């Protein structure tokens with residue numbers, strides 16, 4: 139047993155010169171620079187609505203990031219000045235209330251501070267016995283509760299829902315083929331595995347099929363109704379046909395909030411079919427699942443609690459800074475047996491740093507991983523689930539407001555039902571080219587950042603209202619900006 143007196147190991151004397159450390163030589167000077175930078179980032183967030191939504195980088199700015207590897211040091215204060223002039227003005231724009239082009243979260247100041255703390259503590263959350271693992275478990279418990287999952291459920295932070303969906307497909311595949319398929323691969327199984335998702339499913343589902351070796355040709359695109367929701371009767375028919383032709387249906391993927399229009403597949407109906415047909419039932423809830431925190435919106439997602447797994451993104455509607463994707467799996471044991479590895483360097487002990495039963499590295503492909511859980515835990519702990527839920531419901535109310543204003547306006551026409559927070563609209567008497575130039579011009583002028591998508595073969599303007607900073611006044615102003623633009627084009 140070591141005593142306090144013994145703490146100084148003998149090699150202390152022979153320690154090399156302190157200059158081999160990468161820590162600052164002058165801590166007070168470092169502290170002052172870091173405090174100033176923190177202030178500047180806080181001001182950036184506090185005043186985000188006053189500047190342009192986005193601005194294109196001038197060529198000189200790109201030049202700053204095309205230099206060769208620096209052999210020697212630079213002053214931190216000079217590097218921070220470069221960050222102020224060459225980085226901060228040219229960010230994505232998703233913090234700004236009129237960024238609506240894509241489903242991007244806006245972050246929160248709390249999340250920003252959490253990231254700083256997480257970087258300072260620099261925990262490796264692949265496993266081992268430390269508090270980072272407990273924080274992740276805390277969030278897993280909360281998400282179980284929010285999704286109506288049982289205590290047997292496991293959960294894992296990953297980059298985003300693309301990765302969460304891939305992990306879910308991998309678990310479903312392993313469950314369908316048996317554990318020996320981990321060793322023997324797909325070929326040995328000798329069966330054509332078939333998955334089903336709606337025609338509106340996110341492209342990462344097809345990619346997950348490719349990465350898992352099953353192939354995207356084995357993903358059936360189930361037709362959708364006029365509101366963009368999967369038609370369960372078509373799903374049932376496609377499964378029966380595949381079985382009749384000797385293939386092995388193994389996975390049904392429902393989308394809770396499609397990327398194009400925010401449509402929610404009939405989660406309860408798909409759950410029934412998946413149960414009857416013995417398929418893994420995965421919900422891609424990248425956009426929508428976190429809305430389970432809202433009392434008002436929860437009923438829209440009825441049936442999600444019957445799924446085998448749910449992918450969700452805290453970094454979208456949850457407003458946790460990037461990245462913070464998450465996968466919840468009803469039967470945690472199935473997730474563990476798909477991914478655990480017997481390596482000697484990952485062996486567990488009954489106490490000490492290697493203590494602990496299931497580590498995050500047993501639940502997915504990552505070994506080294508950061509503390510995504512801290513920013514998520516701090517965001518939910520500080521704001522409370524109700525307030526986050528209300529802000530989510532509020533963006534949906536804003537989307538309905540925008541849609542009704544556009545519908546009443548002679549220049550615009552709403553093109554898809556507003557199920558959640560996404561509004562797609564066309565310009566009366568204007569075609570695809572006008573939609574494209576309007577969107578790009580507004581972005582380049584820094585006035586607003588909508589995007590476009592295709593609906594029924596037609597290019598339309600798409601506004602996804604995800605930002606907790608967006609207000610009705612912002613959206614009314616957005617309609618004025620577009621009207622002025624179109625009048626300028628002779629409308």
Ligand SMILES: *Cc1c(COP(=O)(O)O)cnc(C)c1O
Nearest residue numbers: 298299300340396397424425451
């Ligand atoms: C955003 C999104 C994804 C991908 O999630 P990432 O976090 O970007 O990897 C998957 N599905 C849907 C429906 C999405 O909106």
